Amino acid sequence: MPADDYIKPYEKNWFWQLALKDWRRYSDIMLVALVANVLALSGMVFSMQVYDRVVPSQSEATLWVLFGGVMIAIVFEFVMRMLRVHISDVVGKRADLRISERVFAHALRIKNGARSKSTGSFIAQIRELESVRELITSTTIAAISDLPFFLLFVFILWMIGGPLVLVVLLAVPLLLIPGLLVQRPLGKLSSEGMRESAIRNATLVEAVQGIEDIKLMRAEQRFQNQWNNTNDVAASVGMKQRWLTGLLLTWTQEVQSIVYAVVLLVGCYLVISGDMTTGALVGTSILASRTIAPLSQISGVLSRWQSAKVARKGLDDLMQRPIDDPQHGKKVHKAHLRGDYVLEDVGFYYDEEEKLSVLNISKLQIRAGERVAVLGRNGSGKSTLLQLLAGMQEPQQGSILLDDIALNHLDPADLRRDMQLLSQQARLFFGSVRDNILMGNPLATDEEIHQALVNSGALEFVRKQKMGLNTLINEGGTGLSGGQRQALLLARALITSPTILLLDEPTAWLDEVSEKQFIQHLHQWLGKRRTLVVATHRLPILDLVDRIIVLENGKVVMDGPRDAILHQHGMATPKAAQRTVTMKAAAVAEEGVA
Known part of the structure; x- marks a missing residue:
């Protein structure tokens, strides 16, 4: 990274400028995601053809042709998804290195008067990079890249299953609303967790730096109690966060099961009435699960968003602190200083x-x-x-x-x-x-x-x-x-x-x-x-x-x-x-x- 990049004045969107610098590679990710999601429809097509054509006609030749075709599609889908993971990891790694480099370089150049009084707090701020990194991992990128294909799957579901698409559409608010409702409590818990992490880091740094004095003054118990109290609070905050995240994850899994069951329930009536074939019902049930999957992943992204948001706030505070050689303030160069x-x-x-x-x-x-x-x-x-x-x-x-x-x-x-x-x-x-x-x-x-x-x-x-x-x-x-x-x-x-x-x-x-x-x-x-x-x-x-x-x-x-x-x-x-x-x-x- 050029030296001038280290001393740029603070910009509100500094993070996204660095994270999205390789934005052209994201188009590659979307293209690969398109191919992978289209190939994912092969399982649905295979099920429909087997139930509607192969079984009634008892055609083994057709069965093996269809099976060979679906296996090829599955292999290519696997290759596409692994390619997406690789590209996402490369893009995420580059963004991570750029962000880490910029933050650390800025931290080294912060004016002495603007530094945190506590070394532990200062370290905790820089360590928030770990939470922010979650936003640019392959898992998050994969979840977001799959989201646009929700509309494609809904359209195909409507073409095949007709009214069954309403079951999936009604499930959308059941997935999104709980995820949005837990954002506020997760945000508060993330702020508390960050504060406790700073205190814990400060205690650890102080104890390590002054270990000899602690031993000589027989103050081990004092620092042990301080460490235990801080850990107790941090563990309680972490437990509440995990409970909310676990609740959200469990809820999304149950909604997926409910959608599958309701699709079969309503579909059976359509099959009985002659409005749908058995193959279409099986294919629709598979497609319904595929359609809901991206929304389930978004719920997981939302649960991590608050931690990353609080961490970003801490990094923004760090990046706003004045540095020794800001780019916007032109400095005077001297070839030689005398000392007057x-x-x-x-x-x-x-x-x-x-x-x-x-x-x-x-x-x-x-x-x-x-x-x-x-x-x-x-x-x-x-x-x-x-x-x-x-x-x-x-x-x-x-x-x-x-x-x-x-x-x-x-x-x-x-x-x-x-x-x-x-x-x-x-x-x-x-x-x-x-x-x-x-x-x-x-x-x-x-x-x-x-x-x-x-x-x-x-x-x-x-x-x-x-x-x-x-x-x-x-x-x-x-x-x-x-x-x-x-x-x-x-x-x-x-x-x-x-x-x-x-x-x-x-x-x-x-x-x-x-x-x-x-x-x-x-x-x-x-x-x-x-x-x-x-x-x-x-x-x-x-x-x-x-x-x-x-x-x-x-x-x-x-x-x-x-x-x-x-x-x-x-x-x-x-x-x-x-x-x-x-x-x-x-x-x-x-x-x-x-």
């Missing part, structure tokens, strides 16, 4: 309801090539500032300019080409060390990988592994120490050779030796052209910077040259044992590490 930031009247908050300001900056400028440290107490807004500078979050008020262009007007691909943010929540992914490092720069050479490992301090760790760069990393870096994970994440950030480097506590998990090596290598790597903004509590990191910005309650309370601020607060000559910076009363102070 200007923030004016920037205000940002996470909670849309309470609107508690996390960051409130009236004026801030970071020049290209500057090395800036952002200091402040926990919760002062350091990480949020880096998120805004990286374009991962957008301010609710004010503007952020990068190289004299509004940050939200820049093409995200250009921004992420020349900028790297290493946040505290950065993750390693399942795969080899090489796969993880090359994620941001797939074309990097082995020499570039080696240099990135050297600069990050991860080279020693990789050398000790038997498989080297091919060492397998578990999901999230499970099994690695905090320092090893952080070193590999640093290597992944550096291999893209960004001109703008944003680091959030980059050495929080490194020991003194690794931290010192990292600072030395990074100092050489930065040179004079790269812009560095680092949020930290570690004193050694300040050797990398020439400017310090101090945040308190989301506001800039101090901003100036590093040495001037350190002199001002008596930190010009830090002690060797001091490795952390603690903010007290909007001032920079040092804190010894025991």
